[in-house]
Amino acid sequence: MATLNKIYVSEEIDKKLRVLKIRTGLTPNLIIRYGMIFSLGEDGIPDQALYGNDQYREFNRYTLTGQWDLFFTALLKERLIDDQLDPNSDFDTQFKAHISRGVHLIYQRLKAIEDLSDIIEHTQKKLALHVDSLEHTISDIVYE
Numbered sequence: 001m002a003t004l005n006k007i008y009v010s011e012e013i014d015k016k017l018r019v020l021k022i023r024t025g026l027t028p029n030l031i032i033r034y035g036m037i038f039s040l041g042e043d044g045i046p047d048q049a050l051y052g053n054d055q056y057r058e059f060n061r062y063t064l065t066g067q068w069d070l071f072f073t074a075l076l077k078e079r080l081i082d083d084q085l086d087p088n089s090d091f092d093t094q095f096k097a098h099i100s101r102g103v104h105l106i107y108q109r110l111k112a113i114e115d116l117s118d119i120i121e122h123t124q125k126k127l128a129l130h131v132d133s134l135e136h137t138i139s140d141i142v143y144e
Helices: 011-024 028-040 061-082 091-109 113-142
Strands: 006-009 057-060
Touching: 006 011, 006 061, 006 091, 011 028, 011 057, 011 091, 011 113, 028 057, 028 061, 028 091, 028 113, 057 061, 061 091, 091 113
Parallel strands: none
Antiparallel strands: 006 057
């Protein structure tokens, strides 16, 4: 079971969150939610070292994830398994890494609130491919 309650982001990520809030009017909590989903749809394992390990700003995990905490937890654990990582011992590090990578990616692409629909559409397509792949894998296992 994941025990991560407090999440710290680096000064760089915090600055990007502040700029994104100005650009879009979205709160950091919403930006982080979109960012995490966006990151989960991207290829490759995020490297937390690329986003800084300092503990500049603190967030409460349940404030970030809200009523969808189980949803975010399930998505991340599924991703960890797909990446051949341990869903328990790697959970905390990868939770933070996906938040950081997601904020970074959104920062690059989101110049105004109108850009959000493009980001959501891109993420839906990437996640749909992942679900289709997973469904085929399950079918292969069940019908062998």
